[in-house]
Amino acid sequence: MSIRVGILGYGNLGKGVEKAVGVAEDMDLVGVFTRRDPANVSIDSGAKAYHVDALEGMKDDIDVLVICGGSATDLPEMTPKYAAMFNVIDSFDTHANIPVHFTNVDNAAKAAGKIGIISCGWDPGMFSLNRLYATSVLPGGEAYTFWGKGVSQGHSDAIRRIEGVVDARQYTVPVPEALDAVRSGSNPELTTRQKHTRVCYVVVEDGADKAKIEQEIVTMPNYFADYDTTVNFISAEEMKRDHSGLPHGGSVIYTGTTADGQNTHVIEYSLKLDSNPEFTGSVLVAYARAAYRMNQAGDAGAKTVFDVAPALLSPLSGEEMRAHLL
Amino acid sequence: MSIRVGILGYGNLGKGVEKAVGVAEDMDLVGVFTRRDPANVSIDSGAKAYHVDALEGMKDDIDVLVICGGSATDLPEMTPKYAAMFNVIDSFDTHANIPVHFTNVDNAAKAAGKIGIISCGWDPGMFSLNRLYATSVLPGGEAYTFWGKGVSQGHSDAIRRIEGVVDARQYTVPVPEALDAVRSGSNPELTTRQKHTRVCYVVVEDGADKAKIEQEIVTMPNYFADYDTTVNFISAEEMKRDHSGLPHGGSVIYTGTTADGQNTHVIEYSLKLDSNPEFTGSVLVAYARAAYRMNQAGDAGAKTVFDVAPALLSPLSGEEMRAHLL
Numbered sequence: 112m113s114i115r116v117g118i119l120g121y122g123n124l125g126k127g128v129e130k131a132v133g134v135a136e137d138m139d140l141v142g143v144f145t146r147r148d149p150a151n152v153s154i155d156s157g158a159k160a161y162h163v164d165a166l167e168g169m170k171d172d173i174d175v176l177v178i179c180g181g182s183a184t185d186l187p188e189m190t191p192k193y194a195a196m197f198n199v200i201d202s203f204d205t206h207a208n209i210p211v212h213f214t215n216v217d218n219a220a221k222a223a224g225k226i227g228i229i230s231c232g233w234d235p236g237m238f239s240l241n242r243l244y245a246t247s248v249l250p251g252g253e254a255y256t257f258w259g260k261g262v263s264q265g266h267s268d269a270i271r272r273i274e275g276v277v278d279a280r281q282y283t284v285p286v287p288e289a290l291d292a293v294r295s296g297s298n299p300e301l302t303t304r305q306k307h308t309r310v311c312y313v314v315v316e317d318g319a320d321k322a323k324i325e326q327e328i329v330t331m332p333n334y335f336a337d338y339d340t341t342v343n344f345i346s347a348e349e350m351k352r353d354h355s356g357l358p359h360g361g362s363v364i365y366t367g368t369t370a371d372g373q374n375t376h377v378i379e380y381s382l383k384l385d386s387n388p389e390f391t392g393s394v395l396v397a398y399a400r401a402a403y404r405m406n407q408a409g410d411a412g413a414k415t416v417f418d419v420a421p422a423l424l425s426p427l428s429g430e431e432m433r434a435h436l437l
Numbered sequence: 438m439s440i441r442v443g444i445l446g447y448g449n450l451g452k453g454v455e456k457a458v459g460v461a462e463d464m465d466l467v468g469v470f471t472r473r474d475p476a477n478v479s480i481d482s483g484a485k486a487y488h489v490d491a492l493e494g495m496k497d498d499i500d501v502l503v504i505c506g507g508s509a510t511d512l513p514e515m516t517p518k519y520a521a522m523f524n525v526i527d528s529f530d531t532h533a534n535i536p537v538h539f540t541n542v543d544n545a546a547k548a549a550g551k552i553g554i555i556s557c558g559w560d561p562g563m564f565s566l567n568r569l570y571a572t573s574v575l576p577g578g579e580a581y582t583f584w585g586k587g588v589s590q591g592h593s594d595a596i597r598r599i600e601g602v603v604d605a606r607q608y609t610v611p612v613p614e615a616l617d618a619v620r621s622g623s624n625p626e627l628t629t630r631q632k633h634t635r636v637c638y639v640v641v642e643d644g645a646d647k648a649k650i651e652q653e654i655v656t657m658p659n660y661f662a663d664y665d666t667t668v669n670f671i672s673a674e675e676m677k678r679d680h681s682g683l684p685h686g687g688s689v690i691y692t693g694t695t696a697d698g699q700n701t702h703v704i705e706y707s708l709k710l711d712s713n714p715e716f717t718g719s720v721l722v723a724y725a726r727a728a729y730r731m732n733q734a735g736d737a738g739a740k741t742v743f744d745v746a747p748a749l750l751s752p753l754s755g756e757e758m759r760a761h762l763l
Contacts, residue, residue: 130696134576209759235763237570240747241706242762244563247723247750248716250460254762296709369719370456374711380567383622385700390574393695397573417758421566422743424573432743433535436568436580437561 113139114403115172116396117197119163119189120179121145121152123357124202127392128177129156135396137426141173170196175399177201179392187212194220194227194413198402200395202232209235217413226406228414231398232391233382234258238363240416241380245365249376252367255293257306259283261359261387269334270311273327275319278347280354282310285361296366296375309340312354314347359387397424439465440729441498442722443523445489445515446505447471447478449683450528453718454503455482461722463752467499496522501725503527505718513538520546520553520739524728526721528558535561543739552732554740557724558717559708560584564689566742567706571691575702578693581619583632585609587685587713595660596637599653601645604673606680608636611687622692622701635666638680640673685713723750 116132118125121143132140133156142159145152149160161169166176176197180186182205190201194216203212212229220227230236234256242254263283270279289306292299311328315321325342329335345353362381368374384390398416401423405414425432442458444451447469458466459482468485471478475486487495492502502523506512508531516527520542529538538555546553556562560582568580589609596605615632618625637654641647651668655661671679688707694700710716724742727749731740751758 127695206763209763210756213759230763237574237704239763240570243747243751243758244566246762247726247747248563248719250462250752294709369453369712369715374715376711376716377709378563379705379707379709381705383620383703383705385702386695389695389700390702393574400573415759415763417748417755417763418746420744420746421569421573425569426576429743430536432569433539433741436572437532437535437556437565437741437743 113137114400115139115141115174116399117141117144117166117169117173117176118179119144119166119176119193120185121147121154121160122179123388124392124395125177125179126155127386127388127390128179128395129154129158129392130389131393131396135400135426137400138396141169144176166193167196173197174403175200177395177399179395182208187215190227190229191215191219194225195223196225198226198399198406200228200231200399200402202236202391202395203230204232204235206235213413213415221412224406224411226402226411226414228398228402228416228419230415232394233384234361236391236394236416237382238361238380241363241378242365243417245363245367245378249365249367249369249378252365252376253298255301255306255364255366256361257285257290257293257364258361259285259307259359261361261384262354262357263309264357266309266311266334269331270313270328273324275316275324276313277316278314278350280312280350282312284308284310290362290364293364293366294377294379296377298366303337304339307338309335309338311340311342312345312350313342314350315344356385357387358385359390360384400424400426439463440726441465441467441500442725443467443470443492443495443499443502444505445470445492445502445519446511447473447480447486448505449714450718450721451503451505452481453712453715454505454721455480455484455718456715457719457722461726461752463726464722467495470502492519493522499523500729501526503721503725505721508534513541516553516555517541517545520551521549522551524552524725524732526554526557526725526728528562528717528721529556530558530561532561539739539741547738550732550737552728552737552740554724554728554742554745556741558720559710560687562717562720562742563708564687564706567689567704568691569743571689571693571704575691575693575695575704578691578702579624581627581632581690581692582687583611583616583619583690584687585611585633585685587687587710588680588683589635590683592635592637592660595657596639596654599650601642601650602639603642604640604676606638606676608638610634610636616688616690619690619692620703620705622703624692629663630665633664635661635664637666637668638671638676639668640676641670682711683713684711685716686710726750726752
């Protein structure tokens, strides 16, 4: 029997989840749920589009609901709401608010006897797992996380809000010297500026004051002021030709020692992703499988990637995993 | 209350486990158990040495027994035997025999209500986990495992058995061009010879026939014949000065696609270890913590790293993990 999956939200991430469900042999896509008029939403795979309000009447038709919303306002409301009806999974990534979000989802999911896996994807997600495995094996070491080279949608949006800007793409780029220093095992202290640079491609209106826009970008607090930032003004055609993908990636590098510091060990996990939303969607779908199985086994409440035994992510049997992957 | 750990076997791996227990704040080392006369075994940490026969009388004194024996003859007998008395963990790595070993440990552990985690370390172990996570997230991709640069004890031993050889150290070295091809995402087909080379350092008896020894090494079936092998004859002093460590490491590189092959994603996990037995011992100790906790929660039977939720490896609370590692 296939796992019946619903997708709530049909932006880049929702489309990534749709593609991943499409290649999961043990899953069926029940439909995509949207706040827009479903008549105006064309679903790539041909699955049915529903208005989000239809969800409440479909409690028996969906085994796991994958919630693809923004962490700022959507997920804090949606994930607890739907955890009261379905096994759910989200990619909540506002770090400071994870404890509150976890509690809210936990309460709703426990009351309903459902599983809610939060903060799933690659960071938080696969990167978090690697930080946990490394520090569990080698306590007392140091974890360094580098992001990029890749497009930061939050930073791109921040530039787009500047007057005179038509479009923008911001790449986060790790500093090679910082990566080398960390990989050497020397445990360097690195400032924000020493770890990453920010490279921006900006399309402006005709006659816009480029010098002023550049100044506004590089001095923007929180987003750019603490980084070495490069601004490149390009045409709309160049933007479309050279920057329409959403690549990303990065590395978690952990250095720890044994034998009273005499022996150093370097653990590195890195991702090089052609499409950030498609990879994130693929992670969500693997954890959707786990959410369903944990619930079938009688478990309920909020979970993170830390709580999920890896075997639950795979459609393979225990025997197959031990024979081919161990 | 601390987890009470016993170590069975006191070679390089047992000493690595001892060091890792020493830095685990939630564990106490009850003692080291050996087939030798314990009066002649000096334990680095000052823990007590016991004869292995003492184990049967200490069922209530040990929460987890870490079994540090060889996969060829020790572990197939020891792990099921002691799984009938204790929660146990081993590093069994004879791949073809894992199904039988798993079944034997499972039967013994279930009958005793204990947990037995088998095949723990870095390969099998952390590398296996990365193969499983990657293929679960991106089904249909290709996993490439490279080992080294590092000392292979099995290959070093094989050289030592040749007549006229006094000592030998064999390094397994991944071929840089193969690594580059895999990292590019091009999914190359690679033969054994294309993936790794073998570099040997050999000390011979005075007057030994070096040409004959070299020929015996490079043509040795299973061990060397399928590889490009380099043999360097060195003095006993050079061996001691330059090759007394046991470094190792390697990479699991997984390439998979989304969107019908349009987007490629590369996942790489790599280890660079100053001491293979100390790192392996550290992994065993983290999983010893998990074995104890799974058993406390009422679970029993044989497990592998695939069955262990990552949170069980860490002494941190769920709140701490979510705040600092997620």
